Amino acid sequence: MGHRDIAAARRMLWLSLLLSLCVWTSAVFAQAGSSSKAAPKSALPPGEVGQTLTVGTAVAPPFVMRDSSGQLSGLSIVLWQRVADQLGFKSHYVERDLPGLLSGLQNGDLDISVAALTVTEPREARVDFTFPFYSTGLSIAVPASGSNGVWHTVSRIFSWQFLTALAALAGVLLLVGVAVWACERRANAEEFGGGLLGGLGSGFWWAAVTMTTVGYGDKSPRTLGGRLIGLVWMFAAIIIISSFTAAIATSLTVDKLSSGIQGVNDLDHARVETVAGSAAAESLTNRGIPFSREKSLGAALADLAAGRVDAVVYDAPLLKYRIREDYAHRLNVIDHTFERQDYAFALPQGSDLREPINRAILSTIDDSQWNRLVARYVGSS
Structure with a gap:
């Protein structure tokens, strides 16, 4: 191989290295740009999707009712089931009295309380409430x-x-x-x-x-x-x-x-x-x-x-x-x-579930079927 051939090979090698460097740099900047974008709003905390939540409830017709077969129904139950379906949760219901719905959230026995819970200042000091769904x-x-x-x-x-x-x-x-x-x-x-x-x-x-x-x-x-x-x-x-x-x-x-x-x-x-x-x-x-x-x-x-x-x-x-x-x-x-x-669901203070549940509640009550559900359980008034 002559000197000209060796010089040409070196030039080709340098051009290949330069091209590879350009491709690698572009990929790095593209990845950095994609990582700077906000996560999807529907994203839940890691490990939450598909989780079974312990749901505290108390019979308070027409918001929470239990039929002869033991099945729960009522406006609050229907709303929570729709929210849970949107977020991919499963529910394990536990009946408590009114004080127990709040204390259970504080001591970790309950993940959420679903009933006819009124948002008040003393209760807000103990637990977090979601967006109200009925006034x-x-x-x-x-x-x-x-x-x-x-x-x-x-x-x-x-x-x-x-x-x-x-x-x-x-x-x-x-x-x-x-x-x-x-x-x-x-x-x-x-x-x-x-x-x-x-x-x-x-x-x-x-x-x-x-x-x-x-x-x-x-x-x-x-x-x-x-x-x-x-x-x-x-x-x-x-x-x-x-x-x-x-x-x-x-x-x-x-x-x-x-x-x-x-x-x-x-x-x-x-x-x-x-x-x-x-x-x-x-x-x-x-x-x-x-x-x-x-x-x-x-x-x-x-x-x-x-x-x-x-x-x-x-x-x-x-x-x-x-x-x-x-x-x-x-x-x-x-x-x-x-x-x-104002009726709302109650969560432990600082719960990561509050924001996605709020979005699911707003999505549900904004649907045209919500007024028909309210009229069905509570009345048109």
Whole structure:
């Protein structure tokens, strides 16, 4: 090989090396450019796709319901199943009470809570909430107008407490009658004599007519002891009669107030009840309205139907559904609502699932079928 051939070979080698360098440099810059692009918005954290999530739930019709076969349904369940299908999740449902839905997220027992959970500031301090999927408000359930008639008023007056007080009064009358009979049975035998039963009956009759200030005059004590007992009894009877009159007037007034509840401002003097640990309980506490607590909405409505309370305060759609199903024509939900309630799913604080679940929720409720689902489970209102 001559010098010219060697020089030509060297030139070809250098050109090949230069071309290879250019190709390698272009590939490096192309890879760097592609890596600088944002990841797809639908991307989930590594290892999440196909995962089975432990889903806490609580029966709260019409958002969470369980049929006779044990299958869960309801607006919240349908929404979550659609979200889970979009993201490739499987669900293992675990029923908890309302406090358990939050504490389970804090201690790691639950991955998400799906129910009729209201977003509140105290709860937000403990867990994270997704984008709200339904907005409503608190409302008030009261007895239907027909249940506040004469019989309802009579039943309120002649309650167990009233009959107990009446029995106690009869006992006091008998005690005073015995005392007068003991003093008068010998010195005033014509009025308080006639044997044990006759004498006690005369003493009881005298105590009763003296208490009511009727004073027929057919019987009156003549001994010093009998007259002292009569004097004390007349003053004591004034107090007793006044107390009974006030108790009956209060019962009638409360009954009238309870039948005239039109909004939250009418609850101050009514017997109010709600579910312990609920957003309604928080609202009533913040407003300074006295109320009693029950473990469930069903128990609270049973108290209202039985006349043990005057009003039940709770989330409007849950009240309307339960009353429509179980207490039609016996209880009503007033039209006025207060204290806006936003329902959302709850997650552990800082959960990586919050962003993809939010996107899936927004995608679902933006679909035209969402309004039909809401009307199906909650009603067109």
